[in-house]
Amino acid sequence: MHEKVTTGATLVDTHAHLDFEDYDNDRQHVVDRAREAGVLGIITLGIEPPDWQRNIEISGQFDGMYAALGVHPNSADQATSQALAQLEQLCRPEGPRRVVALGETGLDYYRHYVSPDQQRNSFRAHLDLARQLDLPVIIHNREADEDILQILQRDGKGTRGVMHSFSGDEQYAIECMRLGYMISLSGPVTFKKATDKHRIAASVPLDMLLVETDCPFLTPEPFRGRRNEPAYVAYTARAVADIRGITFEELAAQTTLNAIKLFGLDLVDAGTRPEAAVH
Numbered sequence: 001m002h003e004k005v006t007t008g009a010t011l012v013d014t015h016a017h018l019d020f021e022d023y024d025n026d027r028q029h030v031v032d033r034a035r036e037a038g039v040l041g042i043i044t045l046g047i048e049p050p051d052w053q054r055n056i057e058i059s060g061q062f063d064g065m066y067a068a069l070g071v072h073p074n075s076a077d078q079a080t081s082q083a084l085a086q087l088e089q090l091c092r093p094e095g096p097r098r099v100v101a102l103g104e105t106g107l108d109y110y111r112h113y114v115s116p117d118q119q120r121n122s123f124r125a126h127l128d129l130a131r132q133l134d135l136p137v138i139i140h141n142r143e144a145d146e147d148i149l150q151i152l153q154r155d156g157k158g159t160r161g162v163m164h165s166f167s168g169d170e171q172y173a174i175e176c177m178r179l180g181y182m183i184s185l186s187g188p189v190t191f192k193k194a195t196d197k198h199r200i201a202a203s204v205p206l207d208m209l210l211v212e213t214d215c216p217f218l219t220p221e222p223f224r225g226r227r228n229e230p231a232y233v234a235y236t237a238r239a240v241a242d243i244r245g246i247t248f249e250e251l252a253a254q255t256t257l258n259a260i261k262l263f264g265l266d267l268v269d270a271g272t273r274p275e276a277a278v279h
Helices: 027-038 049-058 073-078 083-089 114-132 145-155 170-178 195-203 232-244 246-263 274-278
Strands: 011-016 039-046 065-069 100-109 139-141 161-163 182-187 208-210
Touching: 027 039, 027 232, 039 049, 039 100, 039 232, 039 246, 049 065, 049 083, 073 100, 073 114, 083 100, 083 114, 100 114, 100 145, 114 139, 114 145, 114 232, 139 145, 139 195, 145 170, 145 274, 170 182, 170 195, 170 232, 195 232, 208 232, 208 246, 208 274, 232 246
Parallel strands: 011 039, 039 065, 065 100, 100 139, 139 161, 161 182, 182 208
Antiparallel strands: none
8 A cells, every 4th residue: 555645846756766676566656656746757777788778668658757777886797898888879869768877887895796896997987988978977885985986086077977875974975066976865864863864964055966766775754664666755855855944845846956957857848847846
């Protein structure tokens, strides 16, 4: 049973995995619930080469849904020269469906599925491709703060993007923003004991902030422990607004505009007017 989430504002879930089998039985209903919650933009990510075409197809089935493609750091051994050439072709403007970002890429030193060297090589390759294609990069970072910054500083010049489901401290956020990367918050910011996330929610400039679900993972309160879905990004947005002491509508409007700007979304053409939510 699903509770109906309704809002009076426009939201964008900038990070979802709607190709996962978790949604095979009710993907249409999941998208419908997102629309009812005011989530009119969703970016679904294909994070391994076998997933790319499926994400393109899924994104093409729904208005306001977009694809991002890349190789997750835990699968970096799949970032072969052949796969990267395929990725380049799929992400070109003349590809089968407009892809709005590369990723998620980055580094994950918590898991040990793939060597750090393979991860770093894949990350650099994504940054190089992003520069060539003028696409933003969605970065996954788990216990790899120093190496992420070093690679961005050395190999990321001319790129932009987002630090997905940000888990660093305030100084780290400042360094990432200086390099052209927005900060995205997900479900854990709704947890009462997540004071580190609360500090980030309060301190990041509003024009550098995004919200996401990372569904089916990182489900916010009050649904913690259940499958996450794009409609629940409204709870993350409301928690951030409360922490900042601003209205939910203001938070929703600005994060939507940020997503439109970063990813080049055509949500306004789809009938949404995010600027209206401020008033």
